Amino acid sequence: MSLFLETLIGGLLAGTMYSLVAIGFVLIYKASGVFNFAQGSILLFSALLLVTLHEAGLPFVLSAALTMLVLIAGAVVIEHTVLRPLANRSPMTLFMATLGLSYVVEGTAQGLMGAQVHALDLGIEDVPIFFGDVLVSQFDLIAATTAGTLALVLALLFNRTRIGISLRAVADDTRAALSIGINLNRIWQIVWAVAGMVGLVAGVMWGARQGVQFSLSLVVLKALPVLIIGGFTSIGGAIVGGLIVGAAENLAETYIGPFIGGGITPWFPYVLAIAFLYVRPAGLFGERALERV
Template sequence: MGFFLETLLGGLMAGMLYSLIALGFVLIFKASGVFNFAQGAMVLFAALAMARFAEWIPKGLGIESKLVGNVLAFVAAMAVMVVVAWLVEKLVLGKLVNQEGITLLMATLGITYFLEGFGQTLFGSDIYKIDVGMPKDPIFLFENVFQGGVLVNKEDVYAALIAAALVALLSLFFQKTATGRALRAVADDHQAAQSIGIPLNRIWVIVWSVAGFVALVAGIIWGSKLGVQFSLSLVALKALPVVILGGLTSVPGAIIGGLIIGVGEKLSEVYLGPMLGGGIEIWFAYVLALLFLLVRPQGLFGEKIIDRV
């Protein structure tokens, strides 16, 4: 029982991180109606910016405090992501208002390759570390209940709590603020939103900035765990099955979908891996997403699209 709980908790914490990245996909889709293929590249670009600024700023300003250096690096990296958001709106999305979805999808593919290449040019292609002070020591829980307790990594616990807090804040932002309601209006109909005075350009800058903030937090967490390297954008793509499972328009769906996939891949790897030869954790999420596309393409919480003729 203790081993099962250990695997379950590991899956839940991994799933929370998947949910955090999936939120970026949901945010962009809700505001522009386009599936943002660039979210993985945004996570990588933000993590590279944070890692490099955390090196450059303390040296350049003579700062000895790691906390102050990390805070300044975070602010600088966030400023970079806001600039990226403004440029995306000004140079790409602003030129493609009311275009077909496939046109916007191809635009985000172009943004993906640009961010990956420009990130390598600007920040270098080495493997960098991000140290924000999260403890990496393991801890034992429920020692009085199970023999030996349940082994959990402290870093995973902190990362899951940060992800959960950010998910909750973003959910409140969408439901309770005027800007959040404006974002949903823009997602429903660009022209109708413009006709009632909602500034489309400003809304897109806001939502890409928020998605950049989410990408930055996700990049810091994953960079702290795995190091900042270009395979990080591939890790971020694990969120694709999450949004398919939960629904492209649903913030709660991103959360539930992430938890289901996180737990499912861990349990299947541990309990089915020995029988099927291992490697299940690599493809489990994508097979589950494929099944959902066949039986419920809008996802668990997505809106069903009905075309009337």
């Protein structure tokens, strides 16, 4: 029993690491209907920049602040050079543009900061803590708290502020938003900047766990099943989806793994995602068109 609980809880907590990545996608998808393939490379870029600045001798907080400034500037540049000229094109065009963008961002990161692996020490000791007889990783607990806090802050931003309401208005109906004077370009800049910040948080957590290196951009592939299960348009969905994926892959590895020789974690979430696509294509919390007949 305690093995089951330990596997479940470990999985749930680890799953919040996926949620962190998925939230960045949700933000941009909500506001512009684009699956932003570049989210992974932005995550890598921001983590790498922070580590490089920190290694150059700047205090951690200052490095983080500078990285955020760069992310804001980056959002403005991307909006001007990619989103604005392609506005009102098909989602596929925009997706291809973000695919291209991901290589540009990654290339820039490599060109400026090199391709070495950097260690990132957040000062969190990865010592296990016992709750009764269940073993829980301290790092995972902190990651889960971070994801929870982030979701809460974003929920407040979305529901209580003018920017948040404008953002949801744009997500619902771009033309109507334009007609009442909402500045679409500004909204896109803000969303990309916020998604960049979320990417930074995710990048720091993942970087602290496995080192800041180029494979970080591949966490995109972990976020995809999370989004399919939770829904592309819901931050809550990204959290729940992450929990489900984390728990499911951990349980599968422990209980099914031994029979088929292990190595289940990379593909099991996708099997789960396909099952969800059969029964609930919009995901658990995905928005379907809200219309009264």
